[in-house]
Amino acid sequence: MRPKSVVKEEAIVNIALQIISEEGLENLSMQKLAQAANISPRTIYLKYENKEDLLIKLFIDEVLGAYEKAILTGFDEGMEFAEGIKKLWQNGFQYMKNNRYAFSLMQYGKTSPLLNKAYAERNIQQGQFFAPIHRFLKMQVKNGIVKSLPFEVQRALLFAPFYDLMNEYFEHLDRPKQIITDKVLRDTCEAVISGLLKQS
Amino acid sequence: MRPKSVVKEEAIVNIALQIISEEGLENLSMQKLAQAANISPRTIYLKYENKEDLLIKLFIDEVLGAYEKAILTGFDEGMEFAEGIKKLWQNGFQYMKNNRYAFSLMQYGKTSPLLNKAYAERNIQQGQFFAPIHRFLKMQVKNGIVKSLPFEVQRALLFAPFYDLMNEYFEHLDRPKQIITDKVLRDTCEAVISGLLKQS
DNA sequence: CAAAAGTAAGTAAACATTCATTTACTTATG
DNA sequence: CATAAGTAAATGAATGTTTACTTACTTTTG
Numbered sequence: 001m002r003p004k005s006v007v008k009e010e011a012i013v014n015i016a017l018q019i020i021s022e023e024g025l026e027n028l029s030m031q032k033l034a035q036a037a038n039i040s041p042r043t044i045y046l047k048y049e050n051k052e053d054l055l056i057k058l059f060i061d062e063v064l065g066a067y068e069k070a071i072l073t074g075f076d077e078g079m080e081f082a083e084g085i086k087k088l089w090q091n092g093f094q095y096m097k098n099n100r101y102a103f104s105l106m107q108y109g110k111t112s113p114l115l116n117k118a119y120a121e122r123n124i125q126q127g128q129f130f131a132p133i134h135r136f137l138k139m140q141v142k143n144g145i146v147k148s149l150p151f152e153v154q155r156a157l158l159f160a161p162f163y164d165l166m167n168e169y170f171e172h173l174d175r176p177k178q179i180i181t182d183k184v185l186r187d188t189c190e191a192v193i194s195g196l197l198k199q200s
Numbered sequence: 201m202r203p204k205s206v207v208k209e210e211a212i213v214n215i216a217l218q219i220i221s222e223e224g225l226e227n228l229s230m231q232k233l234a235q236a237a238n239i240s241p242r243t244i245y246l247k248y249e250n251k252e253d254l255l256i257k258l259f260i261d262e263v264l265g266a267y268e269k270a271i272l273t274g275f276d277e278g279m280e281f282a283e284g285i286k287k288l289w290q291n292g293f294q295y296m297k298n299n300r301y302a303f304s305l306m307q308y309g310k311t312s313p314l315l316n317k318a319y320a321e322r323n324i325q326q327g328q329f330f331a332p333i334h335r336f337l338k339m340q341v342k343n344g345i346v347k348s349l350p351f352e353v354q355r356a357l358l359f360a361p362f363y364d365l366m367n368e369y370f371e372h373l374d375r376p377k378q379i380i381t382d383k384v385l386r387d388t389c390e391a392v393i394s395g396l397l398k399q400s
Numbered sequence: 401c402a403a404a405a406g407t408a409a410g411t412a413a414a415c416a417t418t419c420a421t422t423t424a425c426t427t428a429t430g
Numbered sequence: 431c432a433t434a435a436g437t438a439a440a441t442g443a444a445t446g447t448t449t450a451c452t453t454a455c456t457t458t459t460g
Contacts, residue, residue, distance in 0.1 A: 003459065004405060024313040026226040030450060040407045051450065110367065111307045113224040150379050153388050156364035164356035167310065179350050188353050195395025204439060230416055240441040251416065
C-alpha cells in the first residue's frame, strides 16, 4: 500500500491557515488551497470530509487545541493570583508571537457562525479548556482576593484586552515601530490584575 | 418620474444586516439578499456599485457611524474620569441592546480584511471617532489620574471587555437567564476603571 | 499485484453582475 | 381635466465565472 505523504498533509494545514490570515476566511476556496499547496483538490478530500470539516478541524485541533495547551504550560491552579495571570499572559504572548496565522483563524471563532458553533459544542462535550482557570478564579474569590463576578465577566476582564493587544502587535509588525513590547504587555497585565483585585 | 421606494432602500440595509448576523458575512449573497428583501437583484445595484461597496457602506455608515454618534452622546472631554467612562459604557450598552444586527457586522470589522481596510482608511481620512476619547484620556494621564500607557493599550483595557460582554449578552438572549444585567455591566465598568487608575 | 494515495479533468449549482424591458408616476399640452 | 410624452425606478432572465465536490484513471508502495 502506498503510504500517505505527511508533507502534503502539513501543507494543507499550513497553507490554509496562511490564506485565511492573509486573504480572510471568506476567500479560502478548496481550489485555491489545492493550487497553492501544489496538490489536486481531490487530495484534500482524502483527509477531510468537506470544507466545513476542514475548517472545524483546523480551528479546533490546529489552533485552539495547540493554544490551550501552550497557555496552560507551567500554570497551576494553586498559584498566587497575580503570578497565575502573569503566567497565562506570558504563555499566550509567547505562543501568539510564533503563530500569527493561528491567531487569525482564532479571531474568526468569535464571528463565524460555523466556528462559533463548533467551539460551543466542543466546550460542552469535553469539559472545557477553561476549567483550570475557572477553578483558579473561584478559589481566588473564595479567599477574598478577587472581586466576586460571573466567570464570563472575569474572563472578559482578564483576556479580552490581551487579544486586542495581540491584534495591535501584528498590525505593528508591518510598521517601522512596535508599540506592544514585553514591558507594555507586562504593564497591561498588571492593570488587568489590579482591576480584578477586591481591595482597590 | 416614478418615485423611489424608501421602503426598499431600508429593506436592503436591514435584511442584509439580519442575514449577516444570523448566517454570517460569508453567507450573504446578492441574490439571497434580493430574494429576502423581495426585490430584483438589479435593484440593489441601483443604489450600490457592487457587493464590496454595499458591505463597506453598511459597515461604515449604518453601523460604525450610528454607533460612534450614539456612544458620544452626552459625553464631554472635561468629565471626571470615572464619570466619563461610565457614560461611554452606558451609551454603548443602550445602543447595542437595540442594535443586535449592527453589533454582528461590527465584530466582523476586526476579522474581515475588506472591512478592516475600509475602517483604517476612514480613520485616516476623517480625523477619527476616537479623537475626543483620546484627548480625554490624555488629560487624565496629565492630571495624574490615569496610568501612562499607549493609547491603544488604554483603549484595549477600557473597551475590549465591553465587546466581550455584549457578545455574552446576545448569546444569553436566547437562553432562559440573562447574566449580563445593568448591575453586572456597572460592576465590570468599575473594575475596568480601577485597573487604569494610577493609585491602586 | 492488491490497494490506498494521488491526480487531471470534469460536474452541477451558486455566485456577482448586466441586459433589455416594463412599471409607475409626473407633467405638459389640446 | 383627459391624455400622451417623458423619465427614473424596478425588474426577470441571462451572462460568464467560481464554487464545492466527483469521476475515472494513474502512481507508488508493501
